[in-house]
Amino acid sequence: MDSAIQIYVNGQARAWRSGTTVADLLHDLDIKAERVAVELNLEILDRATLDQRLLNDGDRLEILGFIGGGSL
Amino acid sequence: MADDRLIIAGQEFKSRLWVGTGKYKDFVETQKAIELSGADVVTVAVRRVNITDRSKENLLDYIDPKKYTILPNTAGCYTVEDALRYSRLARAAGVSDLVKLEVLGDERTLFPDTAGLIEAAKILIKEGFIVLPYTNDDPIVAQKLVDVGCPAVMPLAAPIGSGLGIRNPYNLKIIMEMIKVPIIVDAGVGTASDAAFAMELGADAVLMNTAIAGAQDPLAMAEAMKYAVHAGRLAYKAGRIPRKLYATASSPIEGML
Numbered sequence: 001m002d003s004a005i006q007i008y009v010n011g012q013a014r015a016w017r018s019g020t021t022v023a024d025l026l027h028d029l030d031i032k033a034e035r036v037a038v039e040l041n042l043e044i045l046d047r048a049t050l051d052q053r054l055l056n057d058g059d060r061l062e063i064l065g066f067i068g069g070g071s072l
Numbered sequence: 073m074a075d076d077r078l079i080i081a082g083q084e085f086k087s088r089l090w091v092g093t094g095k096y097k098d099f100v101e102t103q104k105a106i107e108l109s110g111a112d113v114v115t116v117a118v119r120r121v122n123i124t125d126r127s128k129e130n131l132l133d134y135i136d137p138k139k140y141t142i143l144p145n146t147a148g149c150y151t152v153e154d155a156l157r158y159s160r161l162a163r164a165a166g167v168s169d170l171v172k173l174e175v176l177g178d179e180r181t182l183f184p185d186t187a188g189l190i191e192a193a194k195i196l197i198k199e200g201f202i203v204l205p206y207t208n209d210d211p212i213v214a215q216k217l218v219d220v221g222c223p224a225v226m227p228l229a230a231p232i233g234s235g236l237g238i239r240n241p242y243n244l245k246i247i248m249e250m251i252k253v254p255i256i257v258d259a260g261v262g263t264a265s266d267a268a269f270a271m272e273l274g275a276d277a278v279l280m281n282t283a284i285a286g287a288q289d290p291l292a293m294a295e296a297m298k299y300a301v302h303a304g305r306l307a308y309k310a311g312r313i314p315r316k317l318y319a320t321a322s323s324p325i326e327g328m329l
Contacts, residue, residue, distance in 0.1 A: 010123050046166045068102060
């Protein structure tokens with residue numbers, strides 16, 4: 001069982017099992033894919049392909065959604 | 073006024089008051105204020121989701137995207153690259169190509185970097201975005217934004233969140249006369265009369281956040297803004313009387329003793 005990888009989710013280092021897809025990770029984090037944008041190593045992912053994108057050691061994942069805002 | 077519709081990039085809007093969703097006490101207050109304002113367009117920001125505490129509620133649980141047009145902004149972006157990145161993320165997170173494009177030039181004033189704004193708008197429009205740019209009250213820049221394909225322009229009335237009201241009505245008036253796309257006055261409104269004034273000048277809509285969310289009673293102010301925008305629009309369409317220095321009696325002289 002050497003199957004742990006380290007990834008960075010929204011800047012936080014997290015250990016995950018290898019073989020995890022982006023869709024698995026969103027599910028584990030209890031995040032609805034239809035409400036967020038996912039950026040993997042600066043590439044914005046197509047929602048339809050999230051279950052095909054495997055995470056690799058050192059990947060940087062950003063998960064963003066809408067919050068209250070006017071201008072800033 | 074039944075046929076007085078606001079249409080931008082083929083999309084029809086019922087309300088000429090657009091509102092932001094920031095700075096409210098909680099989502100319930102946000103929801104109530106927006107409902108009382110009558111707005112059908114709401115702006116939102118794009119930020120990292122909280123991955124550690126998933127119990128936190130989501131804005132979209134309170135603001136139904138089927139009922140409101142969600143207009144994501146690029147607030148907080150100071151470079152063209154950041155504005156492009158946030159616009160693309162907003163499109164990926166949402167359902168439409170609409171973006172309220174902000175490229176800010178300075179933290180203290182939050183004034184737009186208009187050169188960066190035009191550059192970013194050009195790129196995003198090529199990618200199929202419907203770009204609504206937050207800009208200065210500068211008619212030349214407004215025209216350049218239209219030239220690159222913006223279907224509406226959003227000039228400021230005063231610095232964001234300042235509540236100073238319409239600081240340069242003459243520039244705004246020139247923009248409204250010169251520019252052949254809808255003009256949405258964005259930022260700087262402090263109270264209802266400011267919103268009415270913007271509409272009387274000929275603005276097609278007004279966008280505000282702090283004036284409502286920061287009021288002592290946000291719900292009452294939301295309603296006040298709804299009436300102010302409506303009254304201002306009616307007055308603009310009605311056509312005001314010319315200003316004269318001396319009095320003109322409104323009662324007839326005939327029949328006096």
